[in-house]
Amino acid sequence: MIVRREIRLPDTARRRLAVLMAGLAFAVSACTGQIPAPSPEARPAAPDSSRPLSAAEREHLSILTAYGGAYQDPRLEAHLARTVERLVAVSGRPDIQYRITILNSPSVNAFALSSGRLYVTRGLLALANDTAELASVLAHEIAHVVARHAAFRADHIRQAQIMNRVAAEVLGDPQLGALALARAKLALASFSRAQELEADGIGVGISARAGYDPYGAMRFLGSMARNAQFHARGSGLDQNAGDFLSSHPSTPERIKNARDNARQYVGPGIGQSDRAEYLALIDGLPYGD
Numbered sequence: 001m002i003v004r005r006e007i008r009l010p011d012t013a014r015r016r017l018a019v020l021m022a023g024l025a026f027a028v029s030a031c032t033g034q035i036p037a038p039s040p041e042a043r044p045a046a047p048d049s050s051r052p053l054s055a056a057e058r059e060h061l062s063i064l065t066a067y068g069g070a071y072q073d074p075r076l077e078a079h080l081a082r083t084v085e086r087l088v089a090v091s092g093r094p095d096i097q098y099r100i101t102i103l104n105s106p107s108v109n110a111f112a113l114s115s116g117r118l119y120v121t122r123g124l125l126a127l128a129n130d131t132a133e134l135a136s137v138l139a140h141e142i143a144h145v146v147a148r149h150a151a152f153r154a155d156h157i158r159q160a161q162i163m164n165r166v167a168a169e170v171l172g173d174p175q176l177g178a179l180a181l182a183r184a185k186l187a188l189a190s191f192s193r194a195q196e197l198e199a200d201g202i203g204v205g206i207s208a209r210a211g212y213d214p215y216g217a218m219r220f221l222g223s224m225a226r227n228a229q230f231h232a233r234g235s236g237l238d239q240n241a242g243d244f245l246s247s248h249p250s251t252p253e254r255i256k257n258a259r260d261n262a263r264q265y266v267g268p269g270i271g272q273s274d275r276a277e278y279l280a281l282i283d284g285l286p287y288g289d
Contacts, residue, residue: 056115060101063119067103071122076281077102080138083131084118087139090209093146100138106288108227112141114148126287127223131274132216135207136258140217143202149195193249200254204261213271214262218255225251 053061064070080100088094100118103109108127110120118141120134128134200217208214228251249257262268 056113056117059113060117063103064101067105067107067119067121069104071102071104073102073285076125076285079131079278079281080120080134083135084138084142086210086212087135087142087206091139091142091146091206096145098142098145106286108224110137110141112145114145116145118142122285123287125282126285127227128220128278128282129223129275130213130216131278132207132213132271133220133223134216134278135210135212136203136214136217136220139206139210140199140203142206143199144195147195147198147202149199197249197254197257200257201261204258205265208262208265208271211272213269213273214265215259215268215271216273218258218262221251221255221258225255 077100080102084098084100088096088098096116098116098118100120102125103119103121105121106123107121108123110118110124112118118138120137124137125134128137204214204217207216
């Protein structure tokens with residue numbers, strides 16, 4: 001049960017908050033409007049020991065450190081590279097160069113950097129049951145890059161920080177600043193959930209156009225839900241509890257949307273899945289710690 005406590009502010013504070021949230025609302029609408037065509041990204045340069053590392057290279061090294069380094073498997077890496085190549089060709093932005101890395105982590109995770117770096121954990125590869133499911137994950141991350149979600153999110157965060165400083169410093173009201181920051185966090189979480197749903201829809205379309213079974217996204221999300229429930233039982237957490245600050249929509253909502261999006265392209269069972277080939281590739285892949 002959620003208990004709501006109403007906070008009564010003086011009339012002056014309410015007027016200031018109204019001005020502040022109007023500015024924040026403008027920032028939100030600017031981020032959630034029509035996405036302009038992104039400018040082509042430059043091909044990432046190879047590291048050069050004679051010069052300082054770039055921000056992207058430092059970020060890559062930080063990710064490797066956090067996730068236990070890269071997992072080396074030439075056959076699996078080649079399969080991932082071929083899958084990415086097919087997806088990128090029909091992504092609408094074939095000019096963006098991608099590099100994929102398998103992270104040596106049992107966690108189930110995948111993400112992308114705006115530089116074109118894609119990451120999947122070996123835990124995610126173990127959870128997938130065929131290439132179509134894997135392609136759905138990769139297409140989702142490619143969709144984030146194509147739609148420039150990272151750039152829009154960064155701009156959204158900057159706008160929220162500016163509005164918080166205006167409330168706390170310019171208006172000289174720390175309480176108002178804290179309230180504005182709390183509302184900004186809720187707005188950012190909602191904005192992030194909207195991005196995830198958009199990437200889900202774009203990703204299903206990319207998978208379908210590449211010739212993969214677009215229902216792979218629905219199946220993989222179902223596997224993720226069952227995996228989360230299994231681990232939740234051991235930790236005592238309630239997977240059905242809502243989290244207003246969550247950056248992802250609820251899994252049932254994503255599964256329904258994935259099914260609806262797939263139906264726009266083909267019926268169930270149509271499209272490449274490569275279940276036998278994929279299971280042979282991950283045979284022997286370490287599971288867990």
